[in-house]
Amino acid sequence: MTLPQKNLLAEEASPYLRQHAQNPVHWRAWSQAALDEARALNRPILLSVGYAACHWCHVMAHESFENDEIAGVMNRFFVNIKVDREERPDIDQIYMASLSAMGEQGGWPLTMFLTPDGKPFWGGTYFPPRSRYGRPGFVQVLEAIDKAWREKRDSLSQSADGLIAHVATRLSATQPRNALDRQALGRLADGIAGMIDWAEGGLKGAPKFPNAPFMTTLWLSWLQTGNTTHRDAVLFSLRKMLAGGIYDHVGGGLCRYSTDAEWTVPHFEKMLYDNAQLLRMANWAYATSLDELFRIRIEETIAWLSREMRTETQAFASSLDAHSDGEEGLFYTWSKDEITETLQTDVTTFAGHYSLSAPAGWEGKPILRQSDEQSEREVADYPAVADLKTRLLAGRASRIRPGRDDKILTDWNGLLITALAECGRSFGRSDWIDLAAKGFAGILATAETGRLPHSVLGDRKLFPALSTDYAAMITAATALFEATNDTGYIDIARTLAEQLERWHADADHTGYFLSASDSSDVPIRIRGDVDEAIPSATGQIIEALVRLATATGDIALHEKALVIAEHALGRAGQQTYGQVGIVNSCALALDPLKLVVVEDPDQQSLVAVANRNPDPRRIDIAVGLGGTAPSLPGDVLPSTDKPGAYLCMAQSCLPPVSEPGELAKLLRPKMT
Known part of the structure; x- marks a missing residue:
């Protein structure tokens, strides 16, 4: 059985997949039917993985997937499958690990070539339509893969068998357990501290990412050991980020990353998970330093989330695109004339608090950012600056807005709900706690037969949930219990922990798989040990179980968390810097x-x-x-x-x- 020879993405729930519904490529979503078609035709699979806010995904789509000639080559030689990595991180992580095992640098769009049974044999990331940037052209790649498949199929299949076996061992296998070591966190933090850019904050070099798991390691190490260098690295990095162009000074919220080493030119997409982690960390930073910059940025970011990211269900959308009207950053950047027209005689006051920066190589309008001195002046003069921001926000409202990815991801919402509840407690803001509680209720309302979905868009739900969804919601429930003293949240957390155990536990009950046991379309059930922009699934699970065990006094649950942590630490020893989320959560398990x-x-x-x-x-x-x-x-x-x-x-x-x-x-x- 083969599927219709046309693009099948129009009926998908994912906004990212629907963005490609008009491509001349005969795209299929990842499904058992698409895999069966590849087997029936005995054709290799061209797998393309991306997400709605991804800049280079848009570039490759425009250059190649909208091109009739290139689409014709794709349709002739391959079964073409498009995946939204936010909907299917389980699929994405398998093939990203496969690319890494090939010795290639990962990223999105991820472009992989698979045998008809889903085993990877070659891949890359972005390919230009014709050879440039020192990269082969996409048509050249397609034709070479087709030729190799026709002439060297047996060799490619053997290579794919070996590669998928290697990936399965790396991502799914059990390793001997390691005893938890109180010094492990400090050693890891010392290594991370050696990577810190003490001139600009964050890690040395460019591009610069917020890297919340690394910052958490440094913070926990300071709390455990008293090493103020680790604390100062976090405070310094946060201050630099929150004054830089990576932060939206008009509307609030942090962009995904900066393309330069000074936090000036971001890719302008705004992701829910980045801002959830920013809130949590800025809350810790404010409590420690009493630096009003952190309080101001927390208030601005929550205002943006409430204003622009809440859905009708009271849960939160996934992201805002970097592009509007076909141009990256157009919604967020300002010319000097636009500032003058909006602020009139107050433009001089504005110039005392903000700079318009247009670094070499940036082709758009200037980007708002601050020097250290301007940031300090903003804090001192905030009522006046807030008025200027309100006027700029009103002026910006008439522009074409970036697209919003409206899908609601359970795990990302769980991260944000935890941050909102914690910030609400710290600042005495019952409205923020209420925002968290409504978001939590909105997620729970999407459950069916007691099980959470991973993704929701309107009446479309993607089941089953991933282990990250249960972990993030257990932590969120515990945070809401702390904020409200409502024991009903503990009851919910216990139920979620039971669901996690039922659907995701391994046979020996020493850990959990990312995908549920009844997920029929995953080539490998991976554990989810590797951090991405957020801590790994395993790291989140250990933290969730430790926090629930501490809240309830459940010694058996805490002992279970310790066993899981020891086995996870045994696996994390293979790739420490990629699995700091596990080390962080093991430190929590040791000293709750x-x-x-x-x-x-x-x-x-x-x-x-x-x-x-x-x-x-x-x-x-x-x-x-x-x-x-x-x-x-x-x-x-x-x-x-x-x-x-x-x-x-x-x-x-x-x-x-x-x-x-x-x-x-x-x-x-x-x-x-």
């Missing part, structure tokens, strides 16, 4: 903190101190005077007849404190 605060609900002075001192290692539980307190380690029940704060580390607790100043001192990180 639990704070139980007993207090008069009408006073809340101790709770307020706890809220103002967020620590990613800690779970906070508030109990009213005379209420029922959770047991502490050792089954000790704290007294609820008078105010007190009980801080527990692993299986021991410090003596209770009753004064806010004492608690603040207790929660403050120790310095070396």
Whole structure:
């Protein structure tokens, strides 16, 4: 059986796939039917993986996939399958690892050639239509692959068998467990600190990415060891990012990455996951430094998320495109005349707080950014600057907006819900906590037969969920419990943990696979150990289980998390810098903190101190005077007849404190 010889993407839920629905290429979505067609025709598969906000994906689509001649070659020689990597990270990770195993640099668009049974034998990323940039032209590649398939099929098939076996061993196999080591985090953080660009922040060189997993390693290491160099690397990098052109100074929110080493010229797509992680980290940074820049950027970014990214379900859309009206960054950039026309006589005030930057090689209008001094002035003069931003935002509203990828991804929403709940606690913003709670409810409402989907767009849902979806939502539920003291969230978290165990646990119950056990179209069930822009699936699972176990006092669950962490650490030793999410979560498993605060609900002075001192290692539980307190380690029940704060580390607790100043001192990180 073969599918119709035409483009079949028009009925897909993914906006990225639908962007290609008018291509002359006979695209299919990834499905069992498409794989069966390749087998029936005995043709190789051309697999193209990208996402809606990807700049070079748009370039290759325009140059090659919209070209009738090139499409004709593709249709004649291949079964062409298009994948949205955000919908199918399980598929993307398999073939990205395959490209890496070939010794090639990864990225998107990912272009892979597969045997009819889905085994990879050659690939690359972006190819120009004709040879340039030192890269072979796409037509040249297509013709060479066809020739090799016809003349050397047996050799290619053998090579593909070996490559897929190697990838399966790397991504799916069990390794001997490693004992958790308290020094591992510090050693890893020392290595990362050696990569820091102390002139511009972030990692040395270009392009520059926020790299939240690396920044988290540095932050956790500071909390564990008191090494202020690790803390300062994070604070410095965040300040540089939030003053640079990678940040949208008019509307709020962080772009995906900067093409240069100074954070000036971004690829202008805005991703939900980047901004979720920014909020969480900026919240930690503000609590530590009391630098008002972090507070301002948190408020601006949440305002943007609420204004532009919320869907009708109250959950959040995935991304905003880099392009509008066919030009990258057009929506976000400003000419001097446009600034003058919008601000009139206040343009001089604006110039004291912002620069219009047009670095060499940038062909668009100038980009807003700040020097260190301008950033400090913005903080000092923020009411006046906020008025200028409001006027610029209103002026920008008349422009053609970038496209929004409206699909709702469960795991990315879970990351954001956690960040919103934590920021809401720290800043006393019940509206932010409400935003998180509504988003959480919106995700839960999409479940069917007790199972979460991975992706939702309108009435289209992509089942089954991935392990990242359950992990992120367990963590989100725990964060909402801390923010609201509503134990219903703990009940939900337990149910989600049961679903994770049922559908994703391996046979030995020592870890989890990314895809569910009833996912029929994955060539390999991988574990999901490797970090991308967000921590790996395994890292997120360990954190989620540790936080739930700490909140509930469930010793068996914590022991289970430790076993999973030890096996994950055994695998992570093969590629440490690509799996820092596992190392980070293992540090949380080793030293979980639990704070139980007993207090008069009408006073809340101790709770307020706890809220103002967020620590990613800690779970906070508030109990009213005379209420029922959770047991502490050792089954000790704290007294609820008078105010007190009980801080527990692993299986021991410090003596209770009753004064806010004492608690603040207790929660403050120790310095070396």
